[in-house]
Amino acid sequence: MSCCAPVSELALDLAADGRRPDEIRLASHIVADGIRQSDLSVPGIHCGGCIARIESALAGLPGVERARVNLSTRRVTIRWRAEGAPPPFFETLRDLGYEAHLHEASADRKDPAVSELVRALAVAGFAASNIMLLSVSVWSGADPATRDIFHWLSGAIALPTLVYSGRVFFRSAWGALRRGHTNMDVPISIGVLLAFGLSAYETFHHGAHAYFDASVTLLFFLLIGRALDHMMRERARVAVAGLAKLAARGALVRQPDGSNAYLGVEDIAPGMTILLAVGERVPVDAQVIEGRSELDCALVSGESLPRPVAAGAALQAGTLNLGAPLIIRATAAARDSFLAEMLRLMEAAESGRAGYRRIADRAARLYAPVVHSAAALTGLGWLLATGDLHLSLTIAISVLIITCPCALGLAVPMVQVVAAQRLFARGILLKDGGALERLAGVDALIFDKTGTLTRGEPQLIGPDLIAPAALAMAGAMAMHSRHPYSRAIAAASGGLGAVPVPPDALSEQPGYGLEARLASGTWRLGRPDWALRDAAHTPQESAGASVVLARDGAAEAAFRFEDRLREGAADAVAALRHAGLPLEIVSGDREAAVAHTAAALGDLPYTANATPEGKRARIAAIEAGGRKVLMIGDGLNDAPALVAAHASMAPASAADIGRNAADLVFLHESLAAVPLAIGIARAAGRLVRQNLALAVLYNLIAVPLAMLGYVTPLVAAIAMSGSSVLVVANALRLSGGPAVPAARPAASAPLRLAGGNA
Numbered sequence: 001m002s003c004c005a006p007v008s009e010l011a012l013d014l015a016a017d018g019r020r021p022d023e024i025r026l027a028s029h030i031v032a033d034g035i036r037q038s039d040l041s042v043p044g045i046h047c048g049g050c051i052a053r054i055e056s057a058l059a060g061l062p063g064v065e066r067a068r069v070n071l072s073t074r075r076v077t078i079r080w081r082a083e084g085a086p087p088p089f090f091e092t093l094r095d096l097g098y099e100a101h102l103h104e105a106s107a108d109r110k111d112p113a114v115s116e117l118v119r120a121l122a123v124a125g126f127a128a129s130n131i132m133l134l135s136v137s138v139w140s141g142a143d144p145a146t147r148d149i150f151h152w153l154s155g156a157i158a159l160p161t162l163v164y165s166g167r168v169f170f171r172s173a174w175g176a177l178r179r180g181h182t183n184m185d186v187p188i189s190i191g192v193l194l195a196f197g198l199s200a201y202e203t204f205h206h207g208a209h210a211y212f213d214a215s216v217t218l219l220f221f222l223l224i225g226r227a228l229d230h231m232m233r234e235r236a237r238v239a240v241a242g243l244a245k246l247a248a249r250g251a252l253v254r255q256p257d258g259s260n261a262y263l264g265v266e267d268i269a270p271g272m273t274i275l276l277a278v279g280e281r282v283p284v285d286a287q288v289i290e291g292r293s294e295l296d297c298a299l300v301s302g303e304s305l306p307r308p309v310a311a312g313a314a315l316q317a318g319t320l321n322l323g324a325p326l327i328i329r330a331t332a333a334a335r336d337s338f339l340a341e342m343l344r345l346m347e348a349a350e351s352g353r354a355g356y357r358r359i360a361d362r363a364a365r366l367y368a369p370v371v372h373s374a375a376a377l378t379g380l381g382w383l384l385a386t387g388d389l390h391l392s393l394t395i396a397i398s399v400l401i402i403t404c405p406c407a408l409g410l411a412v413p414m415v416q417v418v419a420a421q422r423l424f425a426r427g428i429l430l431k432d433g434g435a436l437e438r439l440a441g442v443d444a445l446i447f448d449k450t451g452t453l454t455r456g457e458p459q460l461i462g463p464d465l466i467a468p469a470a471l472a473m474a475g476a477m478a479m480h481s482r483h484p485y486s487r488a489i490a491a492a493s494g495g496l497g498a499v500p501v502p503p504d505a506l507s508e509q510p511g512y513g514l515e516a517r518l519a520s521g522t523w524r525l526g527r528p529d530w531a532l533r534d535a536a537h538t539p540q541e542s543a544g545a546s547v548v549l550a551r552d553g554a555a556e557a558a559f560r561f562e563d564r565l566r567e568g569a570a571d572a573v574a575a576l577r578h579a580g581l582p583l584e585i586v587s588g589d590r591e592a593a594v595a596h597t598a599a600a601l602g603d604l605p606y607t608a609n610a611t612p613e614g615k616r617a618r619i620a621a622i623e624a625g626g627r628k629v630l631m632i633g634d635g636l637n638d639a640p641a642l643v644a645a646h647a648s649m650a651p652a653s654a655a656d657i658g659r660n661a662a663d664l665v666f667l668h669e670s671l672a673a674v675p676l677a678i679g680i681a682r683a684a685g686r687l688v689r690q691n692l693a694l695a696v697l698y699n700l701i702a703v704p705l706a707m708l709g710y711v712t713p714l715v716a717a718i719a720m721s722g723s724s725v726l727v728v729a730n731a732l733r734l735s736g737g738p739a740v741p742a743a744r745p746a747a748s749a750p751l752r753l754a755g756g757n758a
Contacts, residue, residue, distance in 0.1 A: 024086040040076045044098040061087040117227040120165040124220040127161035135213045151203040154212040191400035248283035265334045276326045285332040288313045293323035375399040378707045395709050402706045402716035415731040419684040427668040435663030438647040440685035441628050448633035449587035458484050458561040463492040470557035474549045476501045477514045477525045521552045568670035573601050575675040586610050586618050615641035691727045698723040
């Protein structure tokens with residue numbers, strides 16, 4: 001529950017006055033006929049209140065069609081009519097109290113608030129522990145002289161701590177008040193400052209009670225929640241930033257005069273001819289004009305097998321050229337490419353998650369005026385009844401302290417911390433605390449296939465049934481290639497001794513296989529229809545093989561491959577079915593391969609040949625029916641679906657983008673992690689509800705007592721801490737309770753790979 005800190009007036013003036021209309025127009029891009037889009041970076045966005053305030057103000061500007069705020073990336077996207085001057089974006093945001101600048105100027109900038117919060121938390125924790133030790137001595141009955149010394153020492157520790165660690169809340173509270181509205185940090189700041197002020201007054205007048213420990217401990221607990229909140233949001237940006245790194249920075253483009261020039265990716269227009277070298281990524285969506293090669297299309301399909309391409313084939317931006325140089329023609333600009341669309345899908349899905357945060361912030365906006373009113377009315381009532389200003393102020397401070405939302409604030413994060421520890425002990429990393437709540441509510445599961453349900457690593461079937469000499473020759477050829485089938489053959493032939501195949505005698509034909517011209521003949525290792533002289537009369541032993549070894553067109557050996565189910569896959573699926581959860585496979589792989597996996601797992605429903613957008617659309621369709629989807633995937637092409645799903649998991653072997661996009665990552669091979677994580681999440685959900693009930697019950701009892709004058713600020717601080725301890729103790733029951741049963745690991749079942757090429 002955080003809100004917006006005020007920003008430097010100088011920075012705001014520079015941001016507003018330094019952006020000329022022509023600069024804003026140049027930094028924007030056309031998205032529709034007569035409509036331009038500008039992307040602004042606004043670091044001060046922190047909560048649902050910020051989103052509503054910014055979107056409402058910008059949408060009301062003349063010429064603005066739409067304004068959308070992305071909470072995780074802290075970006076504002078504005079679509080405006082192109083005729084005339086750009087609307088006054090920066091001036092409007094300045095009036096609201098936000099620093100803004102063009103997104104291109106700061107796309108890679110890290111959130112400085114995270115490091116500031118961590119430092120503030122460390123200082124507050126150190127100070128709170130020391131002041132608490134001094135307070136214990138006072139509570140245990142120290143004589144007046146010793147008590148005064150300890151009060152002075154406590155005040156000396158508390159003052160710099162409040163200045164340094166409390167500025168996070170003070171800036172936010174002052175920024176809200178100076179613009180005529182309130183936020184959650186206002187009652188926090190008032191309570192902390194009044195507690196310190198009253199403690200200083202008591203210390204100066206040799207009073208028996210001081211409340212320095214209450215003010216500093218309050219800061220410490222609140223900073224824990226604030227720091228965790230910022231860290232989780234920073235992680236949400238990693239997946240998008242990681243995917244953006246797959247975009248090419250430029251390409252070698254053939255000019256009209258026949259020369260070649262290197263152009264930035266933003267300067268590549270549809271129709272331009274591009275020379276794509278081996279090892280380069282396709283810069284924009286394009287079509288092959290000349291050449292033949294193989295592409296790593298894991299970004300598109302998630303499958304490890306390279307895809308052969310030739311003249312006329314369509315290429316997606318971000319795919320990697322593996323085999324041979326290509327000449328391609330751009331068919332789309334960078335902003336309209338496949339990779340750009342994936343980035344937009346991920347950002348749009350992340351923005352949709354803000355609904356939970358908005359609910360929490362709406363509750364916070366209700367909390368602040370209620371606390372202010374209760375404390376003010378209590379102090380005023382006692383002042384009218386007794387005429388004692390000191391007593392009235394003391395009781396009002398007690399109300400502010402005792403209504404501190406520490407118990408409510410810890411109700412969820414403490415359970416998340418304990419649950420995260422328990423999951424980690426079982427080999428599961430929880431990356432987002434809010435994901436635990438989402439995971440507990442899932443009632444449908446979607447699995448990717450390759451690398452998730454299966455290992456995604458082809459293995460040679462029956463190497464002992466292949467003639468050793470033929471296997472040795474195939475291995476010697478295969479060791480020169482990085483194709484998955486070649487790696488499997490090379491691994492299977494490792495113990496047979498090397499057969500000399502000079503590199504200069506070997507060539508690789510992209511999409512077909514390997515050819516070696518030796519004194520013993522011309523050897524080919526690859527597709528049967530290419531390696532054999534007469535593919536129409538394939539020998540019986542080679543029928544249905546994925547790869548054959550041939551000498552001078554005659555078959556020497558046939559190679560078939562299998563993929564295996566991931567350990568525990570069958571039992572995990574059975575456990576999830578027993579729990580009544582509907583399961584489905586949505587994969588970018590071929591129909592036959594997906595159907596085979598679905599049958600091996602008990603005839604699961606499946607969708608094959610799914611694109612990243614298709615996976616995301618399938619999730620949206622299921623959730624439109626009222627269900628909450630858990631997506632389990634590992635590939636680059638799964639990233640938008642992992643972000644869009646209600647909750648998501650990925651194995652540690654997943655691509656970096658997949659791991660970053662997922663809410664949970666399981667470190668072990670077994671898919672038993674899926675039912676285990678759901679079980680822990682549901683148990684944690686029950687404890688969260690209990691903690692919330694305890695926090696509400698505490699307020700129902702404690703607040704009336706404080707308003708009636710039965711609670712001093714010191715007792716209020718103890719009660720506030722006691723309620724927090726009670727919530728923490730209840731959260732710890734998760735680690736001490738009975739273990740959630742996990743699916744029993746099962747032996748890996750083989751899956752035959754239908755077809756393929758070497």
